[in-house]
Amino acid sequence: MPSLLRRVKSKMFIFAHRRTLTLLDGEYGSVFKGRSLDFDELRAYVPGDEVRDIDWKATARHGSPLVKRYVAVRRHSVLLLVDTGRTMAAQALSGESKKDIAVHAAGVLGYLACRHGDDVGLLHGNADTSRYLPPRSGEENLERLLREVEASVALDGPPSSLAEQIDYVLRYLKGRLLIVAVADGFMPDPRTEALMRKLRARHEVLWLTIQDADLAPGADSSPHSTDVGTGQDIPAALAADSKIRAAYAQAMIDREEQRSGIFRRLGIAEQQTTGSEDVLPAVFTLLEKHRSGTPNARGAAGGGKRAG
Structure with a gap:
């Protein structure tokens, strides 16, 4: 069975020069510099x-x-908080599956942690269940975590609900963690926002958002798109209508402004990625924002559509 971590490493060296990787290493280390958890x-x-x-x-x-x-502690614990509900089976802006991008992003972040001698754990799930794999050291452990994420996302799976996973952290996990969330551009409801505020008060929290696919289908696409979250079809004739597309684009701008405001109020650094090719610069920017105290980023986000 091909190694997911080996695939992540290959992409890292394809998409980045050695100097970029050195800078990324340094930015990761700066998150902990002079600070303990x-x-x-x-x-x-x-x-x-x-x-x-x-x-x-x-x-x-x-x-x-x-x-x-x-x-002062010598080894830190990094928790990858990954949404594995069915919206992560949707298509991202790059055309890739959000699941594949999530695996790649988790691999990059986990690999950085391993290089610095830190332990890496995983908490993932959906609206029905949360699964926790405690932080451990080594690349063999990271490979197991990546396989767990890959195997847990399905179009017919339960819906996403990061509130359940955040609630799990608050209830059951002790000690201060560096938590890196990987999810799509969902809009936090009041309960989720309240839980995120508590999470930020207890832990170091960074947030990587995978941007949703565009509404309008391309010329070679199937005759409709499907909203993975609701299961509803979006007819191509509607998706291609210029007025509907313009209204949708404006709604997404308004939605993103509201969403960015939430992360800003919470003081959580957030960065968005469109696909696996820009995961490295997105992770670098995210670490830089967290270190400097800049909470959020601007960009498009959506609600879990997939060409169908």
Whole structure:
């Protein structure tokens, strides 16, 4: 059986020069530089401390700024939080399956972690179930995680619901983690947004979004498209209508502005990728945003369509 991790590595070296990979390594390392993932105590703020380390609730109670201190640890735990509901069987903007892009993105992020000696785990699932594979070291473990993601996405599977996976983290996983979510451009409902806020308060959170396919079918496509999330067909005549396409494009712009606002309010760095060819630059930008405290990115997102 071909190795998924070997495929990821091959694409990394095809799509990137050695200097790019070195920069990517450095950006990953900078996420942890001078910071630990285990909370130790609170102390008074002094000039030069990271603003994001301020504990605002404790500050309000104390009357003066307090920052969180962390215990130095040599090995960190990275959790890949991957949506494996049926919307991930949909087509991405590049024409690839979102599942394939998710496997590639998880592989890139996991490989970076392995190179830095960090443990990598996986939490994935859908509206019906969540499955957790605890962080472990090594490429053999990463290969197992990638195969788990690949085998868990199906068009006839349960719908996506990242709220269930986030709730699982909050209920059952102890200790501070670096969590990298890989999902499509879903719109968080109030419950999901509240859970994301709690997740951000307890863990380091980065978010990689796989952009949805365009509405209009191409000249060589089948006579209709299917919304994977709802199972409803979108007739080609409607999808190709210029007025409908324009209205859809504007609705997606409005939706993305609203969605970006959510990530901005939550303080979660988010970056979007159109396909496997731009996963590397997307991951680099995501790490850079997280390090610099820039929470979100602009771009198109949609609701899980697939040519059918």
